[in-house]
Amino acid sequence: MNEADAEGLPDHAVWVNMSARVGSTTDNELGGWYGYRASKAAVNSVTKTFDLWVKMRSGEKAVALAYHPGTVRTGLSKEFWANGKVKEEKLFEPERAVGYMWDVVRKLGVEGRGRCWDWRGVEILP
Numbered sequence: 001m002n003e004a005d006a007e008g009l010p011d012h013a014v015w016v017n018m019s020a021r022v023g024s025t026t027d028n029e030l031g032g033w034y035g036y037r038a039s040k041a042a043v044n045s046v047t048k049t050f051d052l053w054v055k056m057r058s059g060e061k062a063v064a065l066a067y068h069p070g071t072v073r074t075g076l077s078k079e080f081w082a083n084g085k086v087k088e089e090k091l092f093e094p095e096r097a098v099g100y101m102w103d104v105v106r107k108l109g110v111e112g113r114g115r116c117w118d119w120r121g122v123e124i125l126p
Helices: 034-061 075-081 094-112
Strands: 013-018 062-068 116-118
Touching: 013 034, 013 094, 034 062, 062 094, 094 116
Parallel strands: 013 062, 062 116
Antiparallel strands: none
16 A cells, blocks of 8 residues: 555554444433344443453554444435435435544544544544
């Protein structure tokens, strides 16, 4: 890889686990979705634990973080966007969602390690 190919890449390895805002017990105002909420809370916990291991092994050369992409137009979210439950400006095509993720990953640096972030780069509390 030459310098032009590396432009914009973080200077450390990044492991990104896909999470969701519903994995936050702090931000849970609606309840429901027990299994999905629990699974995403577990993703966030595993991310923190894995990041501690990565930090011990690699220092500042690698990080792990969890990421909530927002509502992406996929089969998983179809019941929400198909009936208008999600505002159009908050419904992202997959390519746009990947662009947001890339922007967040590049901006966070090692200071963002072990935590969950949303598509705007705002931390989602546990």
